[in-house]
Amino acid sequence: MPLLMIRHTVRRSLSTLPPLTAQHYDIKRGDYSKVNDVDIELFQSVLGDRVLTDPALVEPYNVDWMRIMRGQSKVVLRPKTTQEISKIMRHCNGRKLAVVPQGGNTGLVGGSVPVFDEIIISTSLMNNVLSLDETAGVLVCQSGCVLKDLDNYLSERNLMMPLDLGAKGSCQIGGNVSTNAGGLRLLRYGSLHGNVLGLEAVLASGEVINSLSTVRKDNTGYDIKQLFIGSEGTLGIVTAVSILTPVRPKSVNVALVCCDTFEQVQSVFVTGRKLLGEILSAVEFFDSSCYQLVKKHLSLSLPLSSHHQFYVLIETAGSNHSHDEEKLSLCLEELMSSNVIINGTIATDYTKMKNIWNCRELIAEAINKEGVTYKYDVSLPLKCMYELVDIMRERLKDKALCVLGYGHIGDGNLHFNAVGGSHSKELLDLIEPFIFEWTADRKGSISAEHGLGFKKANFINYSKTDETVSLMRRFKDLLDPKGILNPYKTLPRIH
Incomplete structure (x- = not known):
């Protein structure tokens, strides 16, 4: 997009920008360094002109797709290779600079945008197919490949991606893996935990974990890749993926x-x-x-x-x-x-x-045009899946313009939506934490496929025990001891 067009778009939408996340949720910034001119020079030595600091160019990266969350980042980095991310992370770790990985920015829980002034690392230019074994049906690609582009590439070879999402035209495979996206055909092809054969990720230290296995059976030691699937960029930045591709049905x-x-x-x-x-x-x-x-x-x-x-x-x-x-x-x-x-x-x-x-x-697009949307992604036993919508209609009554539900009946994944005329604390307080309590009482999950991100991090205990959350935090401390990778996300915020 030309620079002039980007600036015009940003100016036109300034009046509709959401409030700053940090102010709206009244949270405290972590003990991180602030980016200075020396940091920018280092980033430019690695990336050249792929360092964005112009506020007009940076602003779109600060706002989530739902236009509910807004960060305050002043710099966007656009690497093309794993090695570039490694150099960037090594520097950020040494300086204790917080970062947030960002793919297609189609998430619904504020997981891919900054909360404060974290450096945004966009994977959009990491969009190359690295190899395809047509006999075995195994694709290896960089994490910034758009899901629809991958499916179009495979369709010419009588293959297909094992997941399909409404956001396929802009979401990226690295983000899909990092949130363990489910999608429309999980019933047939299963989850990414089963379809991802291997991946490559950069840790906070800059160390590259290369686990790009292309074989279907690999039972040697711990299955490290599973740690990164669904970790939402808090343990490492996924840079490449090896994934099974089914034969395209005739x-x-x-x-x-x-x-x-x-x-x-x-x-x-x-x-x-x-x-x-x-x-x-x-x-x-x-x-x-x-x-x-x-x-x-x-x-x-x-x-x-x-x-x-x-x-x-x-x-x-x-x-x-x-x-x-x-x-x-x-x-x-x-x-x-x-x-x-x-x-x-x-x-x-x-x-x-x-x-x-x-x-x-x-x-989802139609709902967003109706008003301010409060979206929830839960999984429930099939017998009580829609009961939640009926209960919430009665609970919200005239406080919401409309209350509706849709989703994947094959895996019990309900997308609950309430629409208001404006951002309303009264409406939000009627929804949360009631919706999570109701889901937990029925042994469901408060996050079926969208992840926890920022918005649900503090509600994790409705689906996970204290012991499980403690173990997650120990993994986080081991792989990211300074806490610079996507802070304030997934794990409960410690005040």
């Missing part, structure tokens, strides 16, 4: 069905697992409030009536189109005859399938 079918109760939604999932078996790749749901916002703000519509309480998207992926379509048709017939669904349709062409998926994937 046949993809999408069905959309309508239900009037969440019990019926559950029955759709149970029947789908039973009748579709190995070709079932995704089961997603959203409520009528989600659909109304998608129609209102994005002018999208579904090929079914808009007067139902719930919509369920079923996707199959296989190798024989007629066989898969027949199984899906029989599944819908069974659901219809048993009065589980009110109506349903099977998408017969790419345009129709894309339209249905857009209505699901763009819900």
Whole structure:
């Protein structure tokens, strides 16, 4: 983007910038050094002109995608290699300069933006595919590769990425790994803990941990890579990833069905697992409030009536189109005859399938256009998954413009959203910590796939015991004794 355009964009949006995170949450800055001219000269000797200090260029990196969190960083570093990050971290560790790694900055919990004046290390220029073993289906790439770009690269070779997210056009694989992103097809392909074969990471000291294994079975010693998957940049900066890539299915079918109760939604999932078996790749749901916002703000519509309480998207992926379509048709017939669904349709062409998926994937964008969004990502037992939305509607009443829910029915991941007309402490206090207490009482998780970041760090004990959190802190102290890597995130803040 040209410099003039960046500056224009920043000026135009200054009036809508969120409050500074440090002031809004009234927290104390850690005992870190401040960046000086000598530091900048060192960074420039390593990166050349890939050091940003112009406030107009730095400001976009300070604000999160949700426009709720805002840091005060004065410098952005844009390395291209692991070795450059290593040199940067060695210097920062010696000077006790705090840093925050940033990928596509699509996170929802404030994990990828500064809280105070931490140095931002952007991985956006680390976007090279390093190797691809097409026989074994193993891809090795730098952490800054955009998820959609990787999937497009693989599609030309009849392969695909094992995860798919609504933010795939801008999120980066390093961020996906660092937050253990789940996405739309975890039901079929599993989590990144199973798909990542190896990774490379730079520790706070500048030491490079090279664990880029490309074999599926490696049982020698501790599985170090698992420490970094989901650690949100607090233990090291992921710089490269080795990941399994499944064969791209020859046949993809999408069905959309309508239900009037969440019990019926559950029955759709149970029947789908039973009748579709190995070709079932995704089961997603959203409520009528989600659909109304998608129609209102994005002018999208579904090929079914808009007067139902719930919509369920079923996707199959296989190798024989007629066989898969027949199984899906029989599944819908069974659901219809048993009065589980009110109506349903099977998408017969790419345009129709894309339209249905857009209505699901763009819900977050539509919600953001409605007002100030309070987003929560929890996992719950399937039987009480939507009960949380009903309870919160009653609890918030007219304090919220709308309350809605959608998510991955296949893995119990609910995306709960409440929308207000403005930032409201009264509304926030009604939501937190009640939503975490309710989730914990049902043995759920307060973070299903988005991580803890800054916003949920102090609530970790609703999902983890004191002993577990203590062990996490010991890992942090071992790998980052000065605490310079993404401070104030993931672990509870000590006052």
